[in-house]
Amino acid sequence: PKTKLLVESLKGMKENKNDQWTKVMRSVNMENLRTGYLFPEISRREYEHSEKYPDAKIIKLGIGDTSEPIPDCIASAMAKQAMALSTVEGYSGYGDEQGEKALRKRIAEKFYKNMDVKWEEVFVSDGAQCDISRVQMLFGSHVTVAVQNPSFPAYIDSSVIFGRAGNLQEQNGKYERIVYMECTPQNDFFPDLSNTPRTDIIFFCSPNNPTGTAASASQLRRLVDFATANGSIIVYDSSYAAYISDGSPTSIFQIPGAKQVAIEISSFSKFAGFTGVRLGWTVVPKELSYSNGFPIVKDYDRIVCTCFNGASNIVQAGGLACLSTEGFQAVSKVLNHYKENAKILIEAFRGLGMEVYGGENAPYLWVHFPGSSSWEVFAEILEKTHILTIPGRGFGPGGESYIRVSSFGHRQTILEASKRLTSSLRKFNFN
């Protein structure tokens, strides 16, 4: 297969007779990424549609990008920090690559109370997306990976880039070395671990993108027991934990024993509107070790120091403000706005007799169109209502016949989307 990829890349070079080429061969892992990353493709479709219908008011319920302004007390804290940099006494240069101690301590207190997570195990970053790849740097290309199916694409695509996915199997759209753990309404979106092969790494996202469901304490207990029995490492993505409304665990570290088997990645993006500001964190417990007993946190610290020079001091000031009493009350109000949006959209789809999952513990609805191609449903909804969603197939084979609908948006926009969907979906003929 590698030869096949090499031949293809050489063929690619021959088609381009005029360009000046280097003599450096393209990575076979990059060659193996056979499709573009999902979200830029959605943006491209949006652009195409806006070209076709220049007067249409496109409603964006696709990419999970927040829409409401950052509360003033938080933006002011960032502005204040920015202005301080213009003074001799306020100026500061490189900070600790692991993050400012005050913010690390505040994150540990706010999100990991009574979970025995120490501030020294919290690494502040420029976002969860980047940390997914930094965590991947911890492991060799021989390492085996399991993901939920459907799954946020970054876990699969970064595994391909790091050479631990094998080749894409065209017939089923799966990478041959990745274990896909089926998550469906039939199994309450939690994989059947008794039929799941052992892998070194298990990526697990809860609340889940794209299904919008949150794993229960008993399910996560089973996941931790499974990883403990197999000597595996769970990479747990809790980027949507702030949306949990039904008492499900907000962290894997609420489960006893998780500190011996899990790393947790999280983000300010979705609860504080920091998608463009860029702030996240990763918890690597001191108890977590490789098979030779070496503490993984030491390698993660080395990676952070070598590959990342720390999150912006201005942004970290914003992060601290988010976690103040005033700041967290303010962002909680915005969270409730998005939760209300989700209820409006659920009502619209359920009013049409559709199967809708998620939306209670996450800002995503997972809407089922049995027997339909998700890309066709996506295209038909965009064409008929000028509403952008995301085809479930973009999250893996398990997403076929679903679309993901995000609840980020101004209230008027969501009400307009609800009206359009209600009036138009009845006429759709999905089969």
Ligand SMILES: Cc1ncc(COP(=O)(O)O)c(CN[C@@H](CCC(=O)O)C(=O)O)c1O
């Ligand atoms: C599960 C999960 N983890 C991490 C991230 C990224 O977090 P940052 O802290 O902002 O880096 C997202 C964003 N998913 C969004 C945006 C997709 C994108 O543009 O990459 C989504 O699924 O629509 C996510 O859904």
